[in-house]
Amino acid sequence: METLHVDLAGRSYPIWIGPGLLGDSARWRALIRGRQVLVVSNTTVAPLYLHSLAKGLEGLHWSSFLLDDGETHKTFANVGRVLEALGELGARRDACIVALGGGVVGDLAGFAAACWMRGIDFIQMPTTLLAMVDSSVGGKTGVNLPVGKNLAGAFHQPRGVVADTDLLRTLPQREYRAGMAEVVKGAAIGDPDFFAWLEANADALAAREQAPLIEAIARKCAYKAGVVSRDETEQGERALLNLGHTFGHAIETAGNYSEMLHGEAVAIGMVLAARLSERLGMAGAGDTARLVALLGRLGLPTEPSGQHPASRLLELMRLDKKNSAGTQRLILWRGIGKAEIVAHVPEAAVLDVLLPG
C-alpha cells in the first residue's frame, strides 16, 4: 500500500492506494468523527461494493443515497436530493458523507458535504481509475449546468482518500482508458520523467498490469497532491491541472454530457492545446507527436469528432472559469512537462485548431 498526503495547514489528509483497502475498515473508520454516515453511491457501483463498505460501518447510524448512473446526473437537483437524505438521517454537524464511486459521485457528494450546515466531513472512496488519480484528490467539488461544466461548486477537502485498487477489476475498459488521460495529463504538465516512464510502460498499462498501474496511480496522485498543497484554491499553479480542459469541457457541454467521457474529451483537449502551442510558436511538433502517440497507445481518442461546429465550441470556451474580463486564458505548453498559463490567447488561433483538417 502507498500512503501519500495532501498538506494543508490544519486540514492535511491521507491518500491510501492499494488492494484490499475497502475491507480494511480499521484504517478508514478512524476518519469518521461522529456516529452518523450517509453513503452516496450510484446504481452501478452500490450493487458491487456497498455490502463490503457496510461491514465497516457496523455500529454507526448510517443510510445510503444512490444516484442514477452517468455524467448527466451530476446536477443541482441531485445535490438537493442528497441534502434531503441527510435531513432524513437527522444529520448533525459531525455527520460524514462517504462518496463511493467515480468522479460524478465524488464531485456531487463532496458538494453536498460542503453545503450541509455550511460544511461537514466527507471521505472519498474512488472506484474508477479517473477518480483515483484525479477527482478524489484536491477538494474541487461541484455539478454541471446546461450552460457549462462544473460551473457551480465549492472547494471542500475530504478527510481522506481510500483508493482500493481491487475495485478497478470490474471497471469497463472504456472507463479505464478515460482515466489514463488524467494520468498522462499530470506527466504532460510537469513531469517529463513520468511521461517517459509512461511511454516505456504504455503496453503494460493498457493491459491493466497491477504493479505498473499502482505505480502510475501513486505517481499521479503525488504530483497532484503537491500542486494542491501549494495552491489549494487555484490562485496560480493549480490552473495547470486544467491542461486540455477548456477544450475538453466545451466538447462535453456541446454533447450534453452524454456523447463523450470526461477523460476522452480531455485527451482530445490536450492535443488541441498542444497544436495551439505549436501555432503560437511555443512548442515543437515533436512534442505533440509524442503526446498523440502515447494517448493512442492507451486507447484514447486524439481528434475531435467533428460533430460540433468550431464556432459553438469557441462560444462555450468563453464561459470557462479561468477567463477574466473578456480574456481567454488557456493552459498551453512549451513541450512535455512544461505547461504554462497563457492569457490573451487570440481567438482566431483557437478557432484555427478547432476547425477540421
Ligand SMILES: NC(=O)c1ccc[n+]([C@@H]2O[C@H](COP(=O)([O-])OP(=O)(O)OC[C@H]3O[C@@H](n4cnc5c(N)ncnc54)[C@H](O)[C@@H]3O)[C@@H](O)[C@H]2O)c1
Ligand atoms: N474534482 C476534480 O478534481 C475532478 C477531476 C477530474 C474529473 N472530475 C469529474 O469526474 C467526473 C468523471 O469521473 P469518472 O470518469 O469516474 O466517471 P463516472 O463517475 O461517471 O464513472 C464512470 C462509470 O464507471 C462506473 N463505475 C464506477 N466504478 C466502477 C467499478 N469499480 N466497477 C464498475 N463500474 C464502475 C460508473 O457507474 C460509471 O458508469 C466528471 O464529472 C469530471 O468532471 C473531477
Ligand SMILES: O=C(O)C(=O)C[C@@H](O)[C@H](O)[C@H](O)COP(=O)(O)O
Ligand atoms: O483539480 C483540479 O484543479 C483540476 O483541474 C482537475 C481536473 O482534472 C478536473 O477535471 C476538474 O474538475 C476541473 O475543474 P474546473 O475547475 O476546471 O471545472
Ligand SMILES: [Zn+2]
Ligand atoms: Zn479533468
